[in-house]
Amino acid sequence: MRTRSCQMMRNGPYMTNMGRQGLKVHRGLVGAWGISATLLICLSRYLRAWMVAADNPWDGAMNGEDEYYSLVLNFKEAVFGVEKEIEIRRLEKCGTCDGSGAKPGTKSSRCNTCGGQGRVATQTRTPLGIFQQSMTCSSCNGTGETRTPCSTCSGDGRVRKTKRISLKVPAGVDSGSRLRVRNEGNSGKRGGSPGDLFVVLEVIPDPVLKREDTNILYSCKVSYIDAILGTTIKVPTVDGMVDLKIPSGTQPGSTLVMAKKGVPLLNKKNMRGDQFVRVQVEIPKKLSSDERKLIEELSELSKGKTAAGMR
Numbered sequence: 001m002r003t004r005s006c007q008m009m010r011n012g013p014y015m016t017n018m019g020r021q022g023l024k025v026h027r028g029l030v031g032a033w034g035i036s037a038t039l040l041i042c043l044s045r046y047l048r049a050w051m052v053a054a055d056n057p058w059d060g061a062m063n064g065e066d067e068y069y070s071l072v073l074n075f076k077e078a079v080f081g082v083e084k085e086i087e088i089r090r091l092e093k094c095g096t097c098d099g100s101g102a103k104p105g106t107k108s109s110r111c112n113t114c115g116g117q118g119r120v121a122t123q124t125r126t127p128l129g130i131f132q133q134s135m136t137c138s139s140c141n142g143t144g145e146t147r148t149p150c151s152t153c154s155g156d157g158r159v160r161k162t163k164r165i166s167l168k169v170p171a172g173v174d175s176g177s178r179l180r181v182r183n184e185g186n187s188g189k190r191g192g193s194p195g196d197l198f199v200v201l202e203v204i205p206d207p208v209l210k211r212e213d214t215n216i217l218y219s220c221k222v223s224y225i226d227a228i229l230g231t232t233i234k235v236p237t238v239d240g241m242v243d244l245k246i247p248s249g250t251q252p253g254s255t256l257v258m259a260k261k262g263v264p265l266l267n268k269k270n271m272r273g274d275q276f277v278r279v280q281v282e283i284p285k286k287l288s289s290d291e292r293k294l295i296e297e298l299s300e301l302s303k304g305k306t307a308a309g310m311r
């Protein structure tokens with residue numbers, strides 16, 4: 001036992017010394033090569049970019065752009081969802097040149113600017129030296145060829161066409177919601193993938209039902225008698241007219257909750273918000289003589305009640 005612990009003691013400081021030495025050497029290297037290391041990283045980045053470009057000459061494929069469409073929905077359509085047929089305008093492959101952009105029957109020739117490479121080298125002067133960078137040739141758009149442009153699409157390879165799309169709008173959308181329809185945007189060029197279609201929604205508000213996210217706000221008026229005695233009234237909701245019980249003693253300005261009469265949650269169809277009904281109590285401005293008599297009686301009664309309460 002003793003021997004082993006002795007060895008450990010001896011090993012300990014020895015290891016530590018080695019560690020310190022190693023650290024010193026490392027620090028020295030960084031000190032001397034600090035700036036050079038930065039230079040090397042920069043150089044290797046440029047080199048890598050250049051080599052990748054050289055190894056994989058670009059085939060000129062370009063992905064299609066996304067297309068936007070604005071769709072107006074009425075209040076109920078937004079609440080419960082709807083299926084709509086929309087007509088969009090987008091760029092599709094040109095039938096005349098089959099998307100090549102070249103006039104049929106003409107021969108393409110090598111691009112003079114890039115020598116058929118599709119890329120041109122540019123030089124950038126920096127404090128660390130001159131760097132070369134490879135960029136897409138602007139004369140041939142990276143195809144390496146020049147050709148007589150197709151007269152139908154003016155060389156783009158695509159033409160604007162109308163397409164009808166049936167669109168499923170989910171329940172619970174609101175103004176500003178965006179629906180993404182994959183691959184229904186503009187066609188790509190020379191084999192590039194198509195863009196997406198974004199349908200931007202605008203919802204026409206309802207004149208009486210105010211929407212606040214998934215809840216509906218509504219104001220009703222009841223007479224002071226109904227507020228005192230309680231009643232049942234008909235209230236418009238997104239589901240149509242629904243009975244609402246006004247409990248006796250309802251206070252002016254109080255809010256009654258109609259649970260789950262609001263807007264379905266987007267992508268959670270069986271969950272819904274609530275409808276909040278604010279009760280306005282109407283006090284008559286004019287009374288008939290009979291009414292006045294009764295109210296006065298009521299007043300006397302209430303005075304008696306108060307006096308009895310105070311005694």
Ligand SMILES: [Zn+2]
Pocket residue numbers: 111112113114115116117118119137138139140141142143144145
């Ligand atoms: Zn070129």
Ligand SMILES: [Zn+2]
Pocket residue numbers: 094095096097098099100101102150151152153154155156157158
């Ligand atoms: Zn064409």
